[in-house]
Amino acid sequence: MKLYDAPRAANPRRVRIFLAEKDVVIDTEPVDIMSKQHLEEPFARLNPLRRLPVLVLDDGTVITESIAICRYFEEVHPDPPLFGRDPKEKALVEMWQRRVEFGLLFPSQFAFRHTHPAMRELEVPQIPEWGEANKPKIMSFLGFLDREMSADGYVVGDAFSIADITALVAIDSLKLSKIRIPEDLTRLKSWYDRVSSRPCVVL
Amino acid sequence: MKLYDAPRAANPRRVRIFLAEKDVVIDTEPVDIMSKQHLEEPFARLNPLRRLPVLVLDDGTVITESIAICRYFEEVHPDPPLFGRDPKEKALVEMWQRRVEFGLLFPSQFAFRHTHPAMRELEVPQIPEWGEANKPKIMSFLGFLDREMSADGYVVGDAFSIADITALVAIDSLKLSKIRIPEDLTRLKSWYDRVSSRPCVVL
Known part of the structure; x- marks a missing residue:
C-alpha cells in the first residue's frame, strides 16, 4: 500500500x-x-x-x-472513529464535513486559484471576478460556523472528527488569500487554537 | 421524522x-x-x-x-447497500460519488446558475464567464466517465450505488444548460438508458 x-x-x-x-x-x-x-x-x-x-x-x-x-x-482501522459513532452522529459528521467543504474549503480554493498570479497557468481560464465573489461567502460562513459552535466542543458535539480536520485545513488555506478568523468570532477562534495544537495536527 | x-x-x-x-x-x-x-x-x-x-x-x-x-x-436501513459492501468498495463508491459531484453535478449547477436569466436574482453576483468556463469541463468529464465505465456495469463495478444516483441526476440537470451525452460516448449512453429506466428512478 x-x-x-x-x-x-x-x-x-x-x-x-x-x-x-x-x-x-x-x-x-x-x-x-x-x-x-x-x-x-x-x-x-x-x-x-x-x-x-x-x-x-x-x-x-x-x-x-x-x-x-x-x-x-x-x-x-475503526478506532478512534472519525466519521461518527452511531447513525445520527455519522449523518451529522457527513453534514458538517460537507457544509465546511462547500462553505469554506472550495470557496477558499476558488478565491486563491482565480486571483493569484502564480495560478494563472494552472487555473484556465482564471476568472478574478469569480475568485473575489467567493470572499464574502467565506466571511459569512465563518460567522455561521462560530454561531453554530459550542464553547468547548468540536464541529460535531464532543468528539473530534473529519469535520474538524476539513475545517482546520480550510481555515489554514485561507492564509493564501490573506483571510484570518475575525477577532469577534471568539468560539471559532477558541476551537481553532484547541484543534490546531493537537499533536496529530502539528505535523 | x-x-x-x-x-x-x-x-x-x-x-x-x-x-x-x-x-x-x-x-x-x-x-x-x-x-x-x-x-x-x-x-x-x-x-x-x-x-x-x-x-x-x-x-x-x-x-x-x-x-x-x-x-x-x-x-x-442497510439493505440494499448503496454506499458499498466492504472497505474497498465503500472507498470506491465514495471516490466516484465525489468525482461525479466535482466533475459533473457542481459544474452543471455553476453553468446554469451563472448563465441563465432566471437565476440572476438568486445567484449574486452572477458571473456568466464562470458559468461558460464550466461547460468544456463538463464535456471533458463526460468523456472520462465513458472511458472508465464497463460495458454493462455501474459507475462502481457490478452494483448500483449512490455514485450512479449522483451521475444520473447530474446528467439530467445538464438539460438546463442544453447539454446532452454526445452520441459517440456509447458506454455512458447505454449506462444512462439502463439506469434511468429503473423503477425507482422513474418517479
Missing part, C-alpha cells in the same frame, strides 16, 4: 492528519506539484484527474479523493 | 431515488423554491444555509445535505 502525497497542498494534509489521529503509518511518496509532476506520466496514469492524494492498495486498486481515502482507513 | 423536499431540484431528487431504492417511505413536505419559500422563515430557521433537502428526526435533530441524509438511511 502506498500513499502519493503533496506536502504543501490542503487535501493531502487532510489525509495526513486523519492517519496521524488513527496512529496509522504507511509508505508515502511525495509528488512535486510546483514542478507539475502531478500533471505528467507516470502519476497522470494513476489518476487521470491529476489530483492528489492517491492511495494504491496492495492489489493495485487506486483510490483518489481525500475523503474516500479517509473512509477506507475508517473501515480498516 | 419528516423530509422537506423540493420536487424539481436536483439534490432532493437524489434523496428520493435513494429512499425508493431502499423501499423506505417517510412523511414528506414540499417547499416551493420558485416562490422562495426556502429563503424565508420558518424554513430558514431549520437550515440557515437555506438549501434543500432537510431531514428532521423524531428527536428534533436537523440533518441537511443530501449525502448526509442518504448516509443516515444507509445506517438505519
Whole structure:
C-alpha cells in the first residue's frame, strides 16, 4: 500500500492528519506539484484527474479523493472513529464535513486559484471576478460556523472528527488569500487554537 | 421524522431515488423554491444555509445535505447497500460519488446558475464567464466517465450505488444548460438508458 502525497497542498494534509489521529503509518511518496509532476506520466496514469492524494492498495486498486481515502482507513482501522459513532452522529459528521467543504474549503480554493498570479497557468481560464465573489461567502460562513459552535466542543458535539480536520485545513488555506478568523468570532477562534495544537495536527 | 423536499431540484431528487431504492417511505413536505419559500422563515430557521433537502428526526435533530441524509438511511436501513459492501468498495463508491459531484453535478449547477436569466436574482453576483468556463469541463468529464465505465456495469463495478444516483441526476440537470451525452460516448449512453429506466428512478 502506498500513499502519493503533496506536502504543501490542503487535501493531502487532510489525509495526513486523519492517519496521524488513527496512529496509522504507511509508505508515502511525495509528488512535486510546483514542478507539475502531478500533471505528467507516470502519476497522470494513476489518476487521470491529476489530483492528489492517491492511495494504491496492495492489489493495485487506486483510490483518489481525500475523503474516500479517509473512509477506507475508517473501515480498516475503526478506532478512534472519525466519521461518527452511531447513525445520527455519522449523518451529522457527513453534514458538517460537507457544509465546511462547500462553505469554506472550495470557496477558499476558488478565491486563491482565480486571483493569484502564480495560478494563472494552472487555473484556465482564471476568472478574478469569480475568485473575489467567493470572499464574502467565506466571511459569512465563518460567522455561521462560530454561531453554530459550542464553547468547548468540536464541529460535531464532543468528539473530534473529519469535520474538524476539513475545517482546520480550510481555515489554514485561507492564509493564501490573506483571510484570518475575525477577532469577534471568539468560539471559532477558541476551537481553532484547541484543534490546531493537537499533536496529530502539528505535523 | 419528516423530509422537506423540493420536487424539481436536483439534490432532493437524489434523496428520493435513494429512499425508493431502499423501499423506505417517510412523511414528506414540499417547499416551493420558485416562490422562495426556502429563503424565508420558518424554513430558514431549520437550515440557515437555506438549501434543500432537510431531514428532521423524531428527536428534533436537523440533518441537511443530501449525502448526509442518504448516509443516515444507509445506517438505519442497510439493505440494499448503496454506499458499498466492504472497505474497498465503500472507498470506491465514495471516490466516484465525489468525482461525479466535482466533475459533473457542481459544474452543471455553476453553468446554469451563472448563465441563465432566471437565476440572476438568486445567484449574486452572477458571473456568466464562470458559468461558460464550466461547460468544456463538463464535456471533458463526460468523456472520462465513458472511458472508465464497463460495458454493462455501474459507475462502481457490478452494483448500483449512490455514485450512479449522483451521475444520473447530474446528467439530467445538464438539460438546463442544453447539454446532452454526445452520441459517440456509447458506454455512458447505454449506462444512462439502463439506469434511468429503473423503477425507482422513474418517479
